[in-house]
Amino acid sequence: MKKHFIKDLFIHTRWYIGISITAFLFLFAFFIPWLWSVAMVVLLVFGGLTLLEYLLLFAGNRGLQARRITGERLNLGDENEIGISLLNLFPFPVHAEVLDELPVQFQERNFKRALTIPAGHKTTLPYTLRPLSRGEYRFGRILCYVSSPLCLLQRRIRIEAEQLVKVYPSTRYLRKYQLLALSDNMQFAGSKKIRRVGHSMEFEQIKDYVQGDDVRSINWKATARRGGLMVNNFIDARSQQIYCVIDKGRGMKMPFDGLSLLDYSINAALVFLNVALLKQDRAGLITFSSKINELVAAERNSTQLHKLNETLYRQTTDYSDSSYEALTATVLHKLSHRSFLLLFTNFETMASLERQLHYLRKLASRHLLCVVFFQNTLLKEIREGHADTLEGIYIKTIADRFDFEKKQIVKELRRYGIISVLTTPQDLTVDVVNKYLELKSRQMV
Incomplete structure (x- = not known):
C-alpha cells in the first residue's frame, strides 16, 4: 500500500460547495463592504x-486494509456471495467508497459501495455475482476512497488483490439431492419398489x-448339507451404466434468463450424475455436436465426480449442426453393455x-433411452396472454401450434418405446432427477 501524496489526493464534492460559498461571499463583498x-x-x-x-489522511502509517473473500470456484448461473473485509487503521471513523475491479465477463463498470x-x-x-458463462474470471484491485468526518478531501488507497477464480457448473443442488438419494423418499410419493428376480451375475442369497x-437354480451342494431343496437367488445388478449425453448443437443455443x-443441461447433468x-x-x-467431443467411461470411484465436473467445466461449442449418426455409431461401438x-x-x-428419429430408435433398441427437451417459455406467455389485434391472434395461433407439436413429439417418442421429459429450463434439474428416481424405483434402471 504505497502512498502518493498528490496522485492519491481527490477533492470531495463538499469541498467544491465550500469554496463556492466562499467565492460568493467575496463577490457580494464588493457591494456590501462589511462582508469582506x-x-x-x-x-x-x-x-x-x-x-x-x-x-489526517496522509500523515503517518495510517490507512485502510482490504481483502476480498471468495471461494476458489463460482457456480454458473447462481448468485455467488462475495465479500470485502475492511479494517480501519485510522484513529477516527472514515467514510469509504469501495470499488472492486470485477472480471470483464460481468461488464460492470459502475460498481461502487459506500459505508x-x-x-x-x-x-x-x-455483494453477489451471477456468472453466465464457464471459464476463468480474473478479479483486479480493490480501490478505496476514504475521507475523515470533515469530508472535504479523499485519499485513494489501492490494494493489490488480483485473483483468478474459475466458474464451474452449479453445485447448488448437490447437497439437496444427495440427501434425497440417500433417504430414498420415493416411497412416500406413491412409488412401490418391485423386487424382480433374474439370472444376472449378482448373487443375493x-x-x-x-x-x-426355477429348478435350474437348485444348489445341489447346499441341498445335500441341509437335506432339503435349496436354490440360489439372483437379483438384477445394481451397478448399472448411466450416461449423460449432451447435445452441443445449434438447438441448444437458445437463451433463457441469461444462460x-x-x-x-450441464448444470443438471452434474447433479444427476452425482x-x-x-x-x-x-x-x-458423452458430449457431441458435429462429432463426438468427449466420452468419459462410466465408473464408480471416489474421483469420478471430480473427473466429470472438470470435463463439464471445459465444454465449449460453436453450435454447429448435431450429428446423431456419429453419436449412434460411437454408442453402439463403445458401449457393449445395456446402459441408461x-x-x-x-x-x-x-x-x-x-430427421433424427431413425438414430434414436436404433439407440433405444440397445439401451434404455430417455430424451430430455425443453418447453419454450416465451410461447407459453404468448398463449396465456390476451390477443386484442388481428396480428396478436395470428401470433397466438402459431404459439398454440408449436405447443401442440411439442406434445406430439412426446407421443411420437412414446410410440417407439422412448422415454421423454418435456420440461422448462428452471425445472430441468428437478424433473431429470425425479425421472431417474422413478425409473430406479420401478427397477427399470
Whole structure:
C-alpha cells in the first residue's frame, strides 16, 4: 500500500460547495463592504480545515486494509456471495467508497459501495455475482476512497488483490439431492419398489425351494448339507451404466434468463450424475455436436465426480449442426453393455424430430433411452396472454401450434418405446432427477 501524496489526493464534492460559498461571499463583498472580513475569516477557516484533513489522511502509517473473500470456484448461473473485509487503521471513523475491479465477463463498470467504518473496527462488505458463462474470471484491485468526518478531501488507497477464480457448473443442488438419494423418499410419493428376480451375475442369497422357483437354480451342494431343496437367488445388478449425453448443437443455443439451454443441461447433468453415483450406479458422460467431443467411461470411484465436473467445466461449442449418426455409431461401438442414456437435446418441431428419429430408435433398441427437451417459455406467455389485434391472434395461433407439436413429439417418442421429459429450463434439474428416481424405483434402471 504505497502512498502518493498528490496522485492519491481527490477533492470531495463538499469541498467544491465550500469554496463556492466562499467565492460568493467575496463577490457580494464588493457591494456590501462589511462582508469582506467575514469572507476572509471563512476562507482562513476553510483552508485550515482542508489542510487538517490532508494531514489526517496522509500523515503517518495510517490507512485502510482490504481483502476480498471468495471461494476458489463460482457456480454458473447462481448468485455467488462475495465479500470485502475492511479494517480501519485510522484513529477516527472514515467514510469509504469501495470499488472492486470485477472480471470483464460481468461488464460492470459502475460498481461502487459506500459505508462508514468506526475507528479501529473491522467490517465486511457483502455483494453477489451471477456468472453466465464457464471459464476463468480474473478479479483486479480493490480501490478505496476514504475521507475523515470533515469530508472535504479523499485519499485513494489501492490494494493489490488480483485473483483468478474459475466458474464451474452449479453445485447448488448437490447437497439437496444427495440427501434425497440417500433417504430414498420415493416411497412416500406413491412409488412401490418391485423386487424382480433374474439370472444376472449378482448373487443375493440361498433360500429354501418353493413351488414356482426355477429348478435350474437348485444348489445341489447346499441341498445335500441341509437335506432339503435349496436354490440360489439372483437379483438384477445394481451397478448399472448411466450416461449423460449432451447435445452441443445449434438447438441448444437458445437463451433463457441469461444462460443457454446448453448451460442449463450441464448444470443438471452434474447433479444427476452425482445422484447416480450415490445410488451405486456407474456414471459416464458423452458430449457431441458435429462429432463426438468427449466420452468419459462410466465408473464408480471416489474421483469420478471430480473427473466429470472438470470435463463439464471445459465444454465449449460453436453450435454447429448435431450429428446423431456419429453419436449412434460411437454408442453402439463403445458401449457393449445395456446402459441408461439420458439425452439432453431440443426439438422445436416434428420435422426436426423426424430427421433424427431413425438414430434414436436404433439407440433405444440397445439401451434404455430417455430424451430430455425443453418447453419454450416465451410461447407459453404468448398463449396465456390476451390477443386484442388481428396480428396478436395470428401470433397466438402459431404459439398454440408449436405447443401442440411439442406434445406430439412426446407421443411420437412414446410410440417407439422412448422415454421423454418435456420440461422448462428452471425445472430441468428437478424433473431429470425425479425421472431417474422413478425409473430406479420401478427397477427399470
